[in-house]
Structures are given as C-alpha cells and as structure tokens.
Amino acid sequence: MALVELRNLHKTFGSVTAAADVTLDIESGEFITLLGPSGSGKTTVLRMIAGFETPDSGSIHLSGADITQMPPFDRDVNTVFQDYALFPHMTAQENVEYGLRTRKVPKLQRAAQAREAIASVKLAHAADRLPHQLSGGQRQRIALARALVLRPKVLLLDEPLGALDRQLREEMQVELKTIQREAGITFIFVTHDQDEAMRMSDRIVIFNEGRVEQVGTPEQVYERPATRFVAGFLGAANILDGEAARKVLGRPATVSIRPERMRLQPSTYTASGGETAVAATVREAAFVGANTVYVVDTDDGVRLSISRTNTQSPGQDQRFVAGDRVLAVWQQSHLAEIPA
Ligand code: ADP
Ligand code: MG
Numbered sequence: 001m002a003l004v005e006l007r008n009l010h011k012t013f014g015s016v017t018a019a020a021d022v023t024l025d026i027e028s029g030e031f032i033t034l035l036g037p038s039g040s041g042k043t044t045v046l047r048m049i050a051g052f053e054t055p056d057s058g059s060i061h062l063s064g065a066d067i068t069q070m071p072p073f074d075r076d077v078n079t080v081f082q083d084y085a086l087f088p089h090m091t092a093q094e095n096v097e098y099g100l101r102t103r104k105v106p107k108l109q110r111a112a113q114a115r116e117a118i119a120s121v122k123l124a125h126a127a128d129r130l131p132h133q134l135s136g137g138q139r140q141r142i143a144l145a146r147a148l149v150l151r152p153k154v155l156l157l158d159e160p161l162g163a164l165d166r167q168l169r170e171e172m173q174v175e176l177k178t179i180q181r182e183a184g185i186t187f188i189f190v191t192h193d194q195d196e197a198m199r200m201s202d203r204i205v206i207f208n209e210g211r212v213e214q215v216g217t218p219e220q221v222y223e224r225p226a227t228r229f230v231a232g233f234l235g236a237a238n239i240l241d242g243e244a245a246r247k248v249l250g251r252p253a254t255v256s257i258r259p260e261r262m263r264l265q266p267s268t269y270t271a272s273g274g275e276t277a278v279a280a281t282v283r284e285a286a287f288v289g290a291n292t293v294y295v296v297d298t299d300d301g302v303r304l305s306i307s308r309t310n311t312q313s314p315g316q317d318q319r320f321v322a323g324d325r326v327l328a329v330w331q332q333s334h335l336a337e338i339p340a
Contacts, residue, residue: 001064003028003186004049004154009058011044011210018044020210022058026188028153031180033189035197036207037233042190044210046156049188050079063153078152080143082159086131092118092142093127099150117149118142120179137168144176148183155180158190173199194234198222206230224336231256231338238262238304239338247300248278254338259307261334264294267325277327280304282320294320296328304328 002025009022019041026032034042047053049060051072059068067075086095096117100110118127121141131139140160147155160176161169177200180187191197197204198218206213206221206229214226225231231239241254249255264282271277280296283303287310294306306328320326 002026003030003063004188005059005061006045006049007059007061009045009048009055009060011041011048011053011055017210019048019055022210022212024205024212024215026154026186028186029184031177031187031189031200031202033191033197033201033204034207035191035194035204036213038192040207041210042192042207043158045207046079046158046188046190049154050077050156051075076153077156078147078150078154079156079158080147080160082162086139086143086146088131091128091130092123092134092145095131095142096146096149099146103150113149114145117145120148120182121145121175136164137172140164140172141175144179148179148185152185154186154188156188156190159192160189161191161196169196176200198234206233208233225256225338228254228256228338231336236305236307240302241338244302248298248302249276249335255335256338257330257335259293259305260291260309262304262306262328262330264296264306264308264320265327265329267327269327269329271327271329274331274333275329276332277329280326280328282322282324282326285319285321292319296326298328 004026006022006024009019011019022045034045036042044053048055051070055068059066061067062076087098090098093114096114097110100113115124115127118124121144123138123141126134126138134142161172164172173196189200201218203215203217204221205215208229214221214230221230222234225234228239231237236259237256238259239256240248245251245253245255265277267279269277278298280298282294282296284295286293291307291309294308296304296306298304
C-alpha cells in the first residue's frame with residue numbers, strides 16, 4: 001500500500017480545469033516532485049492533498065484512510081509555502097515552537113524539540129533572531145524547521161526555493177534533500193524548474209494542463225519521454241516526426257534525440273556500425289561555457305541542435321564554424337521513440 005494514494009482527482013474553477021483525472025501513488029520516504037509549467041495544476045493538487053481545496057471528484061487516501069473530506073488540520077500533513085509565512089514578531093525559536101504550543105506540548109519539551117529542529121537546519125546560532133534579522137535562505141530554513149518539528153508523515157512544499165537567488169537555491173536544494181533523507185519524511189515538492197526537479201527527486205510527476213503526462217525517475221523521464229510534451233519540456237530535444245522523421249530516419253516515427261547524444265564530424269568521417277550519419281551544414285555555433293551548441297541544417301532541410309562538451313584545453317577542441325560541411329552522427333540506440 002502506498003502512503004498517499006490519489007485516485008482520479010478532478011478540480012475545476014469555473015471554466016478552468018485545474019486538475020483532470022490525476023491518479024498517483026506516493027511511497028513512504030519518497031522525495032517526489034510535481035513538475036510542470038505555470039498553470040499546469042501543481043499547486044491545486046498539492047492544496048487538495050493539504051485539504052485547502054476539495055476535489056470535485058476522486059479520492060485521497062493517507063496510510064489507507066480516506067482523507068478526501070477531512071479538514072486540513074486533522075491531516076498528518078504539513079505545508080511549507082514559498083513566502084515562508086513566519087510570524088514577524090516572534091523569534092525563530094518561537095516560530096518553530098508555535099505549532100507544538102497549539103498541540104499543547106509542555107513547555108520544556110517543545111523548547112527542546114524546537115531547538116533540535118532548528119539545529120537540523122543548521123541555524124542553532126540564529127534561534128533568537130526575528131525573521132527580519134534573517135536572510136531569505138535562513139527564513140526558508142526556519143519555515144522548514146517549523147514544519148519538520150511537527151513530524152508530519154508528509155511534507156508538502158510549494159516552490160519553497162522560488163524566492164531565493166540562484167546560488168542560494170542550489171545550496172538549499174542539497175540541504176533540503178539531506179534533511180529529507182535524515183528525517184525520513186515523505187516530501188511532495190512542487191517546482192516549475194526542471195533542473196531543480198532532476199537534482200532532488202526520487203521520482204518526478206510531469207504535469208501539463210491539469211493532467212499527469214508521465215511519472216518516473218529523473219533518468220526515465222529524461223531518457224524515455226512518454227509524450228512529446230515531456231520530451232520538449234525536459235531539457236533540449238530534437239523531436240523528429242512526420243516529414244522530418246521520414247527524411248532523417250527514412251521511416252515514419254516520432255522520436256526524440258538529445259543534442260548531447262549527437263556529434264558533429266568532418267564530412268570525410270566514415271560511420272561505424274550502429275551509427276547514423278547525415279550530411280549537414282553548420283548554421284550557428286554558440287560557445288556557452290561548458291558546451292558549444294551547434295545548429296545545423298541537414299541537406300534535406302531538417303534543423304538539428306547538437307551540443308558538444310568542451311573537455312579540451314582552450315583552443316585544442318575541434319570547433320566547427322557557420323558554413324562548414326559536416327556529418328551529424330548518432331548511435332541508433334540514442335533515439336527515444338515517443339509512444340504518444
Ligand atoms: P500551477 O501551480 O501549476 O502553476 P495552479 O494549480 O495554481 O497551477 O493552477 C491551475 C489552473 O487553475 C490555472 O489556470 C489557475 O489559473 C487556475 N486556478 C487555480 N486556483 C484557482 C482559483 N482559486 N480560482 C480560479 N482559478 C484557479
Ligand atoms: Mg503553483
């Protein structure tokens with residue numbers, strides 16, 4: 001039995017379908033991420049699990065019990081919001097103790113538990129500060145401690161790192177993951193940032209227009225996208241279908257191939273077994289630091305993006321420039337067939 005079971009959840013707001021037939025099993029201890037563009041229904045699904053929204057139809061079970069109609073505060077679930085929602089007039093310690101106080105945990109015990117939770121987010125030295133005396137990242141960690149101290153079975157996090165600048169966000173991604181693993185709490189995490197989802201998650205649920213497009217490990221959804229939407233949403237992809245598939249592959253198909261799985265070779269190159277080589281002309285070469293990204297047009301007029309990792313010393317790499325005649329080369333096993 002899964003810890004959280006969502007069955008055919010449906011939710012509309014007026015004429016907008018925010019969630020359509022969402023079915024998902026979440027295992028105990030899992031770090032699962034709801035990923036999708038803005039407006040795809042991630043927050044709505046999270047709010048239904050929290051109890052802040054009631055589905056029009058469908059059910060939610062937690063540890064086997066039907067909680068679909070249960071009020072939020074009776075659910076063994078806690079939410080960390082993007083804006084932290086700390087009480088401004090309370091110290092970090094008091095903020096973390098607050099939930100324990102409302103649960104009538106005795107004073108000494110709640111002080112100790114709050115100290116422990118604050119230590120777990122590495123802010124023991126800042127426990128007596130007010131929220132405005134903390135940095136954005138520190139406020140975020142206190143908000144997390146405030147949720148963790150209640151030891152919920154499930155922690156819901158809605159874009160909790162969205163307000164942080166990039167460097168801090170990346171540090172917090174690592175810390176959140178460590179805290180989750182150590183606490184053994186199931187995290188349901190919402191983000192629209194694919195890198196963040198790939199870095200942190202055991203599994204990713206990809207949303208589009210209120211529907212679940214695919215559920216899988218980061219590697220599964222990246223390497224074996226189930227739909228065109230997933231192939232295009234996660235990282236860069238060359239998607240070949242219709243005419244382009246016939247020209248490049250010589251057969252009708254819908255396939256995706258990642259830019260980093262293709263190589264450029266001089267037009268004198270001889271392809272080996274298992275390789276496909278297609279004559280092309282370089283249109284653009286962009287140096288972007290770790291990679292050089294080439295845009296090429298095949299002689300049949302199909303545009304491909306090909307990325308090359310810059311592994312050699314500066315100046316030592318073989319670089320191509322616009323106008324060069326080349327071969328676009330890939331292993332047939334690097335093509336991912338898109339079923340839908
Ligand atoms: P996401 O979190 O993926 O950005 P949301 O779940 O917030 O998406 O929204 C899904 C859709 O439902 C959007 O079109 C949004 O405008 C709409 N929506 C969400 N909440 C409400 C609401 N309370 N009233 C009206 N429309 C809403
Ligand atoms: Mg949202």
